Amino acid sequence: MAVFPLLLCLLPLAPASAPPQPATSSPCPRRCRCQTQSLPLSVLCPGAGLLFVPPTLDRRAAELRLADNFIASVRRRDLANMTGLLHLSLSRNTIRHVAAGAFADLRALRALHLDGNRLTSLGEGQLRGLVNLRHLILSNNQLAALAAGALDDCAETLEDLDLSYNNLEQLPWEALGRLGNVNTLGLDHNLLASVPAGAFSRLHKLARLDMTSNRLTTIPPDPLFSRLPLLARPRGSPASALVLAFGGNPLHCNCELVWLRRLAREDDLEACASPPALGGRYFWAVGEEEFVCEPPVVTHRSPPLAVPAGRPAALRCRAVGDPEPRVRWVSPQGRLLGNSSRARAFPNGTLELLVTEPGDGGVFTCIAANAAGEATAAVELTVGPPPPPQLANSTSCDPPRDGDPDALTPPSAASASAKVADTVPPTDRGVQVTEHGATAALVQWPDQRPIPGIRMYQIQYNSSADDILVYR
Ligand SMILES: *[C@@H]1O[C@H](CO)[C@@H](O)[C@H](O)[C@H]1NC(C)=O
Ligand SMILES: *[C@@H]1O[C@H](CO)[C@@H](O)[C@H](O)[C@H]1NC(C)=O
Ligand SMILES: *[C@@H]1O[C@H](CO)[C@@H](O)[C@H](O)[C@H]1NC(C)=O
Numbered sequence: 001m002a003v004f005p006l007l008l009c010l011l012p013l014a015p016a017s018a019p020p021q022p023a024t025s026s027p028c029p030r031r032c033r034c035q036t037q038s039l040p041l042s043v044l045c046p047g048a049g050l051l052f053v054p055p056t057l058d059r060r061a062a063e064l065r066l067a068d069n070f071i072a073s074v075r076r077r078d079l080a081n082m083t084g085l086l087h088l089s090l091s092r093n094t095i096r097h098v099a100a101g102a103f104a105d106l107r108a109l110r111a112l113h114l115d116g117n118r119l120t121s122l123g124e125g126q127l128r129g130l131v132n133l134r135h136l137i138l139s140n141n142q143l144a145a146l147a148a149g150a151l152d153d154c155a156e157t158l159e160d161l162d163l164s165y166n167n168l169e170q171l172p173w174e175a176l177g178r179l180g181n182v183n184t185l186g187l188d189h190n191l192l193a194s195v196p197a198g199a200f201s202r203l204h205k206l207a208r209l210d211m212t213s214n215r216l217t218t219i220p221p222d223p224l225f226s227r228l229p230l231l232a233r234p235r236g237s238p239a240s241a242l243v244l245a246f247g248g249n250p251l252h253c254n255c256e257l258v259w260l261r262r263l264a265r266e267d268d269l270e271a272c273a274s275p276p277a278l279g280g281r282y283f284w285a286v287g288e289e290e291f292v293c294e295p296p297v298v299t300h301r302s303p304p305l306a307v308p309a310g311r312p313a314a315l316r317c318r319a320v321g322d323p324e325p326r327v328r329w330v331s332p333q334g335r336l337l338g339n340s341s342r343a344r345a346f347p348n349g350t351l352e353l354l355v356t357e358p359g360d361g362g363v364f365t366c367i368a369a370n371a372a373g374e375a376t377a378a379v380e381l382t383v384g385p386p387p388p389p390q391l392a393n394s395t396s397c398d399p400p401r402d403g404d405p406d407a408l409t410p411p412s413a414a415s416a417s418a419k420v421a422d423t424v425p426p427t428d429r430g431v432q433v434t435e436h437g438a439t440a441a442l443v444q445w446p447d448q449r450p451i452p453g454i455r456m457y458q459i460q461y462n463s464s465a466d467d468i469l470v471y472r
């Protein structure tokens, strides 16, 4: 809008501000200042009203400043051939889109400033080729996703990574853990709810880690933090001290954070959000002995249950404790039960047996455990005989020789195929299993001729995940 008249009135000035160029170099883009007479070559266009990266850039430039413009995207050709560029600033534009490979020629680039833009994600290809990058500033964008491979090319050189003021709920922690040269890591003002244990253990050069204002309720101990008590800013500490900032998180001050409290610093504003008794108190003012956990107590469990064979059963066990206990189930035979084709163990403590079998009955044990201890409770399950058929009209059909087709108690695999074989023409008898792979198989049987009374088929298979026969 305003750009057009502005450019018009500036046109006469352009020759004055851009001296004649040597034949080998491109003309200085309008409204930019260029230093192309001597090394290092620079192109400076801050606040120049640019809507895109000027096409007439001197490709030999070592410094390119394009901050405070209105550039909305960085295209593949915009920075092509700038193999000598050391410093690139694109801060405070309106960049939403960076083409894959847009920086691929910037092999020498040391600093890339992309802060204050509108990036929502960074994929595998966008930072490709930045094999010498030291400083990567991505703060104040809207980043919600950072691909695991996004930093691959600069993983060994990166010293300063600023991801602050974004919308990150997740990070590719494994990839971050490989930034062996990183010195400053800014993760503050995001939406991170957890940090995996050991995330920073290989960042031996880390000197500043900012996790302020996220959603962390706890921080797992990390070998990195063992440097804190020695180096953390007592008077006269060396400038290289590790600085860890984690204020503005809803810290849950239980025994899992004692390790952090033991690092005893008194100069920060971190506070506890919970448990209620400690809510709002300064982290460093809470006594070590007040960081307590509660061992689990089982508060609810299913009463003795009886189900007919073939039906599902849900066994419930609810436990409280601090931290939230994890509930596991042990079968009457003493086997730990997880998710399988026959059972689901949910985080809320419910164990679902999808199809019960006569042998499934017995006393199941739920074990609730947390950092402070464990508690167990027993739930008894009785698996009765299968229910009588209800829908079929047993008087109106001839049951096949091998037994009642409606019964939920399965026939053996051999009898299933025999039974089907009995009722089909001799030309294509039997069950065919084809296309079998490691995890799937196609089971076919002829059913052209309606078989009176049959309303379901059962398939019986041996699953290595269960170690037992499974019926469907
Ligand atoms: C980059 O260099 C190649 C090969 O010299 C050339 O074909 C291409 O036009 C150049 N691109 C730009 C944007 O200068
Ligand atoms: C079993 O699967 C459910 C989702 O179906 C999941 O929530 C649960 O954590 C899994 N349990 C185990 C023990 O892996
Ligand atoms: C536990 O979670 C499962 C799956 O989300 C749900 O079906 C079940 O009702 C839950 N049980 C309780 C007691 O909340």
Ligand SMILES: *[C@@H]1O[C@H](CO)[C@@H](O)[C@H](O)[C@H]1NC(C)=O
Binding pocket: 393, 395, 396
């Ligand atoms: C079930 O049997 C009764 C008589 O015993 C008969 O009247 C009825 O039609 C049958 N129903 C079906 C669905 O075959």
Ligand SMILES: *[C@@H]1O[C@H](CO)[C@@H](O)[C@H](O)[C@H]1NC(C)=O
Binding pocket: 462, 467, 468, 469
């Ligand atoms: C199923 O597998 C178990 C354990 O490998 C084996 O003992 C059993 O005989 C198998 N059953 C069939 C029908 O193959």
